[in-house]
Amino acid sequence: MFIAEKLKIISEAYPERVITSFNGKELSYGEFYRKAENLAGHFQDLGYVKDDILAFCLMNSDSFLIGYYACQIGGFTALPINTKLTAPEMNYILAHSEAKGLIYDERLASVFDLLEGKLPALQHKMVTNREFEAIIDGERRHAERREALDADTAVVFYTSGTTGRPKGVMLTNRNVAAIAEIWSESMEMDQDDRMHIVAPLFHCAASHVFSIPVIYQGGMVIIEEAFSPEATIRTMEQQRATIFFGVPAMYSILLNTPLLEKAELSNLRLLCYGAAPMPYELVKKVKALFPDVNVQNLYGQTENSPGATTLKDQHALSKIGSVGEPLPQTEVQVMDEFGKPLPTGQVGEIAVKGPQVMKGYLKNEEETARTIKDGWMYSGDLGRFDEDGLLYIVDRKKDMIIRGGENVYPVEVEEVLYAIREVLEAAVVGIPHEIYGEVAKAYIVLKEGNKLTEQAVIDFCKSQLASFKIPAAIEFLDTLPRNASGKVLKTILRDPVNI
The missing domain is CATH 3.30.300.30 (ANL, C-terminal domain)
Known part of the structure; x- marks a missing residue:
């Protein structure tokens, strides 16, 4: 079931259940769906048609998720943009994608003012805290239901561009629904979960690994605009978070913040980490401080929505350095240079197959063909399997x-x-x-x-x-x-x- 359909079902069945908490403001599923449908209807009224790209450059907030779901409801393609990019970097993404609409945070006005007249495809710009709020809180609009197909592009994430120009990763309706199913199963999410998000929502991990999967199960997302150790600890405590995600650097900072040991965090059941290797000593400290909380390592790339493998709590200290076993519905192989699977212990390129593997790179067939071969997505990571079937990343090829x-x-x-x-x-x-x-x-x-x-x-x-x-x-x-x-x-x- 696509995520917009699932949201509608939950919002009708449990309209008063809380879906988001941001800056002390809670939204119910019913309110959230109405706001997202209002926005979708607004862009349909402006003449936007199926598959038109709607970009949004927003800080972490409930507005971000409203914008994302509005695209799914209206049949548009969402394009989240990194808020930290410069005007030339933004210009490249907007021009390359040919986005027709843009929603941006008013604090970024000076950046987008520099792009005035440079984007011929862009038809409408909307600033949050003004037009955005007026539309989502205005008179009820009913968006036209447009046929949604598995292969329709739901969202485009531009890769971070650590080498060369960023590439637009096209993820389909099926990709997004599949990754919501996969991660919610892997983390055993349910409607009682309260997901604490401090990582940027414009990055696919915060959206697709955490926010959308927990909403898919009828749970709640606690959103902070950014990570700040003491504020994050207080929010975690006050909002009774059950799941938290951070990169290793965040855990290192949190563990060196005295407030953490005093905080009442009895609701926590799962601490997740990813994006970089978590050193053994750091995992050990987390487990010592939170003996009753499970930890889980997550591995994937934007190109697989992201999701490839996960290392669960039982292996956290005994299999340090491993990124774990393949996720549900997912196959993972270590390949040689000829695309043949290598035996246990040998190092090769990690390849992933599953319903979450991208459609391809936007307007880049050559790079798509280089990355996806015979249904396998070649990650560019070097890895090996151990005798227990757990994957270890040896390193990025380029590193x-x-x-x-x-x-x-x-x-x-x-x-x-x-x-x-x-x-x-x-x-x-x-x-x-x-x-x-x-x-x-x-x-x-x-x-x-x-x-x-x-x-x-x-x-x-x-x-x-x-x-x-x-x-x-x-x-x-x-x-x-x-x-x-x-x-x-x-x-x-x-x-x-x-x-």
Whole structure:
């Protein structure tokens, strides 16, 4: 069942049940559906037809989810845009996608003013807190029901663009419904769950792994505009959150926030993490502080909606570094360069097959054909299966360092660096070397009030790593550069001029 249909059914059966909480304001399923249908009807009245692209560049809020569901109700294609992009980056996405409508936060007006007249396909712009609220809260509109097919493009997410131009990932109605089913089953979500979202909703993980799956089951989404450790802890406590998702950096910060130990979080049942490897010591601390709460690691890419594998609580400490087993309805293989599955233990490219695999890249058939072969989506990640059928990511293909013919996987070096008591965050990249071709360089962020020398880091690495894996250079930073989804931007770290 497509997500708009499911929302309508729940809103009619349980109109008073709370669907979202944002800044102290709660919306019921009935109110939410009416607002989304009003917006869908408004754009239909403006002449928008099926498959027209409606972009929205919104901060985390209930408005974001209203906009997303309005697209599904009206038969449009949603295009969430990263709010942190510059005007030229926004211009590229809007021009490439040929979006016909745009809803944006009024705080971003100066960015979109720079694009005036540069987007011939764009027919209408709407600013939140003014036109948006007037329409969704106005006189009841009934959107025309348009036939929705499995293969219709429901949403386009532009990849973060860590290399080259971002690509528009087209996800269908079936993709979105499938990933809602898959993750809600994997996390055992139900109508009593209260999902706490601090990660950006314009990224597909916050929307498709958490928000939409919990709504699909009739639960509630607690939305914060952004992550702030003390505010997040207070919200988690006051709103009685049952599930929380954060990238490892968030957990590292939370665990170093004294308020966490004092908070009353007895409603929590599941702590999820993803987007980057979670060091063993960090998982151990989370489990020690929350012994009765399950933890779950999540792995996937925008191209699979996202969803490929998951590591559940029973393996959290015994299978550290693993991203777990294939999700329901999902096949995962480790392939050689000829597209043949490799045996247990051998490293190859991770490929995924399932109903959540994308339709393709918008206006990019060549890249689509390179990524999807015989129904398998090639992830660009290198991995291996262990004897228990659990998957380990060895590294991104592009991140692997080849030092004098020896492969160095940054994840392995980073795990060692995280074991140093003073280290809060670490990232390892390859830098040019006149003899070895490439060597490893480590960027380190220290915990507040701690000190550490380069020699101390090297000495510790010598006790843990083969000599060719030891970083040849170390640099201490105040923070690591990250994109909006929490991933470290290693392209920036490889070019010191940008730091």
